[in-house]
Amino acid sequence: MPKTLTLVLPAHNEEGNIERVVDSFLNIRDRMDFELAILIVDDGSSDATGPICRELCRQSPCVRCVHHSHNIGYGGALISGLRASEGEYVAIADGDGQFPAEDFLRLLEHVRSFDVVVGYREQRADPLGRRLMGRVWSLIGRWLFNIPARDLNCGLKIFKRSLVADLPLRCEGPGITLEIMTHVVMAGIPIKEVPCSHLPRLKGDASGGSPRVVIRALPELYHVWRLKHGKGA
Numbered sequence: 101m102p103k104t105l106t107l108v109l110p111a112h113n114e115e116g117n118i119e120r121v122v123d124s125f126l127n128i129r130d131r132m133d134f135e136l137a138i139l140i141v142d143d144g145s146s147d148a149t150g151p152i153c154r155e156l157c158r159q160s161p162c163v164r165c166v167h168h169s170h171n172i173g174y175g176g177a178l179i180s181g182l183r184a185s186e187g188e189y190v191a192i193a194d195g196d197g198q199f200p201a202e203d204f205l206r207l208l209e210h211v212r213s214f215d216v217v218v219g220y221r222e223q224r225a226d227p228l229g230r231r232l233m234g235r236v237w238s239l240i241g242r243w244l245f246n247i248p249a250r251d252l253n254c255g256l257k258i259f260k261r262s263l264v265a266d267l268p269l270r271c272e273g274p275g276i277t278l279e280i281m282t283h284v285v286m287a288g289i290p291i292k293e294v295p296c297s298h299l300p301r302l303k304g305d306a307s308g309g310s311p312r313v314v315i316r317a318l319p320e321l322y323h324v325w326r327l328k329h330g331k332g333a
Contacts, residue, residue, distance in 0.1 A: 103187065103188040105134040105188070106189070108192045108193075110181065111177075111195035115145070115149045116303030117196050117302065118140065127201065128201050141178075173274075174274060175271040175274065178280075190259055190261040190265065191257065197299065198255075210294060215260040216284055218254060219255075220251035221254055221298040240252075241278055254296070264283070279324050
């Protein structure tokens with residue numbers, strides 16, 4: 101019997117993208133050596149994302165959805181998805197459609213040899229501000245936390261589920277990837293990097309580079325620094 105992989109898709113106000121993204125992953129199910137389960141986390145969307153997710157669940161038995169009553173943040177959505185995931189592996193991808201499902205297959209080629217497989221965007225299709233912020237986060241990850249990833253916040257990753265599903269994660273905002281990968285590095289788990297494409301956002305607005313998100317990242321950065329130095333979880 102094939103092993104099960106849960107794909108977590110965080111989504112906040114993605115009414116123009118989420119159906120297309122889910123369909124793209126459903127279309128490659130037959131090319132996987134895994135039983136695919138898709139778990140959408142509707143993070144308190146104020147548009148039609150919630151009703152669309154419920155319809156997708158009705159149409160396909162392998163699609164589930166977790167609904168937040170209010171917007172928590174990208175990290176909070178990921179934490180909900182990891183805790184609600186099932187099977188031997190859990191993966192994450194963004195709900196905005198900027199990662200081709202085809203590239204997910206490239207990461208899957210390595211999960212038999214590595215418990216953590218992460219993508220890196222060869223050419224990031226984002227505004228300059230978001231690209232610079234991503235570069236800064238990656239440098240912080242390498243210099244301060246010894247995370248050997250050239251694109252720390254790339255939203256395409258696969259983990260052996262037992263490694264991450266029960267971690268005591270606290271970063272509900274942009275620090276979540278840094279927190280997860282710090283746990284991985286502290287546990288001495290090898291990381292495999294795989295190049296992936298990155299597409300322009302077709303619909304909706306990205307919030308990752310807003311001043312509010314940047315300010316929220318600072319206490320989360322401090323929390324992960326304390327975690328790394330054994331000063332509390």
